[in-house]
Amino acid sequence: MIDFNVPPFTGKELEYMQQAIKNKKICGDGEFTKKCSHWMEEKFQANHVLLTTSCTHALEMAAVLTQVKPGDEVILPSYTFVSTADAFVQRGATLVFVDIRPDTMNLDERLIEDAITDKTKVIVPVHYAGVGCAMDEIMEIAARHHLMVVEDAAQGVYAYYKGRALGTIGDFGCYSFHETKNYSMGEGGALVFQNNDFLERAEIIREKGTDRSKFFRGQVDKYRWMDYGSSYLPSDLNAAYLWAQLEMADTIRKDRLDSWNYYNEELRPLAEAGYIEQPFIPDYADHNAHMYYIKTKDLETRGRLIDFMRKHDILTVFHYVPLHSAPAGKKFGRFHGEDKYTTKESERLVRLPMYYHLKEEDREQVVKAIKEFYE
Numbered sequence: 001m002i003d004f005n006v007p008p009f010t011g012k013e014l015e016y017m018q019q020a021i022k023n024k025k026i027c028g029d030g031e032f033t034k035k036c037s038h039w040m041e042e043k044f045q046a047n048h049v050l051l052t053t054s055c056t057h058a059l060e061m062a063a064v065l066t067q068v069k070p071g072d073e074v075i076l077p078s079y080t081f082v083s084t085a086d087a088f089v090q091r092g093a094t095l096v097f098v099d100i101r102p103d104t105m106n107l108d109e110r111l112i113e114d115a116i117t118d119k120t121k122v123i124v125p126v127h128y129a130g131v132g133c134a135m136d137e138i139m140e141i142a143a144r145h146h147l148m149v150v151e152d153a154a155q156g157v158y159a160y161y162k163g164r165a166l167g168t169i170g171d172f173g174c175y176s177f178h179e180t181k182n183y184s185m186g187e188g189g190a191l192v193f194q195n196n197d198f199l200e201r202a203e204i205i206r207e208k209g210t211d212r213s214k215f216f217r218g219q220v221d222k223y224r225w226m227d228y229g230s231s232y233l234p235s236d237l238n239a240a241y242l243w244a245q246l247e248m249a250d251t252i253r254k255d256r257l258d259s260w261n262y263y264n265e266e267l268r269p270l271a272e273a274g275y276i277e278q279p280f281i282p283d284y285a286d287h288n289a290h291m292y293y294i295k296t297k298d299l300e301t302r303g304r305l306i307d308f309m310r311k312h313d314i315l316t317v318f319h320y321v322p323l324h325s326a327p328a329g330k331k332f333g334r335f336h337g338e339d340k341y342t343t344k345e346s347e348r349l350v351r352l353p354m355y356y357h358l359k360e361e362d363r364e365q366v367v368k369a370i371k372e373f374y375e
């Protein structure tokens with residue numbers, strides 16, 4: 001059986017987790033949490049990286065920090081994971097879904113401006129498959145209309161747009177370290193931002209509404225309840241697991257890109273013959289091989305392909321059911337403009353096995369089976 005995903009493991013994880021236990025510090029903000037944050041701040045040229053319990057929670061923190069309130073509108077793609085939307089629904093905001101570009105599956109920047117009303121407060125680009133959205137255009141629109149930008153960079157860790165790390169371009173960036181992502185701590189994430197003005201409130205929200213972070217730095221002599229908050233800081237045990245992977249981030253990235261490039265080369269003849277479509281990587285993007293997908297002719301072909309692959313012991317998967325067509329999406333939002341590509345393209349997309357240490361013989365099997373299907 002060739003799995004669709006295997007959680008990344010480099011070998012040093014257990015040693016670092018034992019180290020955290022020896023440090024007598026397994027709650028949040030211990031040695032490994034700090035190591036991970038500092039590493040990302042340096043590597044991605046980010047002013048602040050706060051490790052969180054998930055990307056969902058990083059998005060929730062970002063939603064609080066943007067100060068969206070009931071009645072405000074948030075522009076986002078419908079083709080995304082539910083968390084992109086949930087975080088803003090929790091603040092009472094109304095979702096305004098905009099169509100995607102069929103080439104990158106990202107929010108179509110050319111359609112954003114038409115969806116802006118006097119209630120719009122935030123734009124949420126999602127860097128699908130670790131391929132950046134057209135950020136120059138999006139930031140320019142946001143500046144012109146005084147909107148904030150929250151990048152859902154769950155899939156975009158260690159990927160770049162015109163040389164800038166995804167997650168560091170908007171007002172906030174949100175990373176995921178879920179076991180299905182490139183770098184993992186089981187469940188986890190990070191909130192990224194540049195503006196120092198957000199630091200104090202972000203730390204308070206993350207620490208149950210208290211100024212405990214300041215207390216630990218010796219900046220206040222007791223800690224108090226300052227504001228609304230929750231428990232968004234992960235255990236140092238999880239951070240220790242992540243640290244083993246960040247230390248080997250280049251190796252993991254290269255390994256995934258090797259698999260990605262292999263799929264892309266080997267499947268090109270099928271694309272040239274018109275059977276499938278392959279991912280499109282714009283010139284500005286330096287992606288992280290988070291995902292390799294192909295698009296079949298239609299929904300029916302995709303179903304047959306997935307069945308065929310399963311019979312060959314290979315797991316391939318599809319996603320997302322567009323949010324605007326789901327019960328909660330209808331309740332909390334509306335689709336602005338025409339759904340030209342969101343539904344149609346989502347029904348054609350299928351993801352191939354992709355993970356750190358995907359064996360050469362396994363990816364050969366995957367390609368062989370797809371070729372057989374189309375014979």
Ligand SMILES: *Cc1c(COP(=O)(O)O)cnc(C)c1O
Pocket residue numbers: 053054055056057080081083084126152154155175176177178187188189
């Ligand atoms: C994985 C993912 C999330 C959620 O990440 P968690 O860390 O599991 O909360 C959010 N948005 C997108 C686009 C994702 O792929």
